Every structure is written in C-alpha cells, then in structure tokens.
Amino acid sequence: SDVTPANWGHYVVLKNVTIATAGANKTYNVTDANGTIQAYNNFNVSIPADLTATYDVTGIVSTYKNNPQLLFTDITLAGGGTIAIPEVNDFAGVYSQPKGTNAKVVKPITAIYQNGSNLWVKDEQGAYGLVYGALSNRFANGDQITGGVMSWTEYNNMKELVPVDTTFTKSGSVAPVEPEETALEEISQDMAHYYLLVKNATLTQEANDTTG
Numbered sequence: 001s002d003v004t005p006a007n008w009g010h011y012v013v014l015k016n017v018t019i020a021t022a023g024a025n026k027t028y029n030v031t032d033a034n035g036t037i038q039a040y041n042n043f044n045v046s047i048p049a050d051l052t053a054t055y056d057v058t059g060i061v062s063t064y065k066n067n068p069q070l071l072f073t074d075i076t077l078a079g080g081g082t083i084a085i086p087e088v089n090d091f092a093g094v095y096s097q098p099k100g101t102n103a104k105v106v107k108p109i110t111a112i113y114q115n116g117s118n119l120w121v122k123d124e125q126g127a128y129g130l131v132y133g134a135l136s137n138r139f140a141n142g143d144q145i146t147g148g149v150m151s152w153t154e155y156n157n158m159k160e161l162v163p164v165d166t167t168f169t170k171s172g173s174v175a176p177v178e179p180e181e182t183a184l185e186e187i188s189q190d191m192a193h194y195y196l197l198v199k200n201a202t203l204t205q206e207a208n209d210t211t212g
Contacts, residue, residue: 003037003068007061014070015056016078019048026100026153030057030070039070044133044151044162046075046102049086054078085149090123095159100151102164108146111139112177112195120193121145121161122177128193132160135168146171158192 003012017032019039026041039059041047048055056078059070077083086103088094094103105123112120112128119131119139131150139145149164179197187196 003061003070005063005066005068007068008063010061011058011073012061012070013056013058016054017057018054019051019057019075021051021098021100028072028100037068037070039072041072041100043071043073044100044164045072046083046085046149046164047098047100047151048075048083049097049101049103051098090125091127091129091161092125094150094152094161097151099153100162102149102151104147104149104167106147108144108171109148110174110177111143111145112141114139119163120195122195128195129159129161130193131163131168133163134165135163136165137168137170139170140173141176142173143170144172144174145169158189 014030014032017030020029020031021027022029022038028039028041028047029036030039039057056076057070057072058074059072062069062071075083086097086101087106088096088103089107090105094105097103107124109121109123112122117132117134119135121129121131123129145168147167149167150161152159153162154160177195179195181197181199184198184201
C-alpha cells in the first residue's frame with residue numbers, strides 16, 4: 001500500500017486488496033500489489049466470510065508509533081457486487097464464523113433484559129448471549145428478534161455479540177423467559193450471561209476498599 005503516516009486522517013480507498021485476520025481482536029492485514037497495511041475494525045464494519053476474494057476497502061488513515069494503520073469504514077467486492085451474509089440458526093452459528101464476520105440469525109432470538117448497551121438474549125437452542133452495542137430499539141422480556149445480523153468479539157475471554165442496529169427489530173413476542181433456579185455454589189464463569197434465580201439468599205454490603 002502507498003499509505004504512509006503523512007496520510008494521517010485521510011479518507012482513502014484501496015482497490016483490489018485481500019484481507020486476512022491478524023490474530024488480535026478486530027485486527028486485519030490488508031494487502032495489495034504494493035505491500036501490506038494493518039487495519040482495525042473499530043467501527044464494526046461487516047467483514048466478509050470469504051477471505052480468498054479481492055475487495056475494495058475504504059477507511060480512515062491512522063498511525064501508531066509512526067506506522068500507518070487503516071480504520072475500516074466500508075468493504076465491498078472488488079469492482080462492485082453484493083457480499084453475501086452467511087445465514088445461521090443460532091449463536092453457535094455466529095461463533096462458527098471468523099471473529100468480526102456478520103451473520104444473520106434466521107431463527108428467532110428472545111430478549112431477556114436490556115440495560116444501556118447490554119441486551120441479554122436466548123436463542124432457540126436455549127443458549128444465552130450478550131448483545132453489546134448501541135441499539136435504537138428497546139426490548140422487553142419475551143420480545144423476539146428474527147433476522148438480526150451480528151458478529152462476535154471477545155471481552156475478558158468471554159464472547160459477546162456485536163449487532164447491526166438496523167436489523168434488530170421486534171418480530172413478535174412470546175411468554176417471558178423464566179430464570180433457571182440454581183444454588184450459589186453451582187455458579188461458574190462458564191455460566192456467563194445465564195438468567196438465574198438464587199433462592200433464600202441474603203445480601204450484604206461491604207465497606208469500600210481503601211487499600212488502593
């Protein structure tokens with residue numbers, strides 16, 4: 001690529017490039033006939049599932065330690081055309097895609113609880129998930145979402161679902177999801193995002209830790 005630190009802040013298009021994952025979260029290598037530049041998907045652009053094809057990418061040039069970087073703003077097929085979005089039935093199908101790759105969940109997912117940027121959901125297979133990202137619509141327990149497009153990322157070694165806002169609309173509703181009754185000693189990190197009920201528990205408030 002001809003992109004250099006002198007292009008900082010420029011809005012550029014790179015044509016006929018290939019995209020490869022670089023291992024780190026939201027990090028990719030973009031390669032054309034002139035070289036390779038590291039790119040980041042900070043804006044949650046849909047990453048194509050087929051990384052053997054060539055693409056035209058647009059982005060904003062950034063730098064780190066005097067090395068140029070690209071922040072994706074759009075990815076299209078080289079020369080035009082529509083990039084197909086994989087269709088899956090559940091969260092497992094989303095997780096089977098490369099990190100950052102959008103997929104459409106064609107079976108309904110059910111909202112449980114929404115708070116700020118967090119939306120806890122459950123798919124038809126009974127798996128729980130956390131959708132993290134700004135959503136225009138508000139959902140109540142029992143609201144269903146069909147055809148939601150999402151990718152996945154990781155935070156503190158736990159998977160999170162990253163939504164495409166315009167696809168998260170209410171398609172219907174069912175009976176509210178009931179919490180699963182459990183005991184405190186049975187709760188583990190493997191149950192992250194589960195909707196649970198612990199009976200006969202007591203609550204205590206600990207003093208603030210002032211040890212630094």
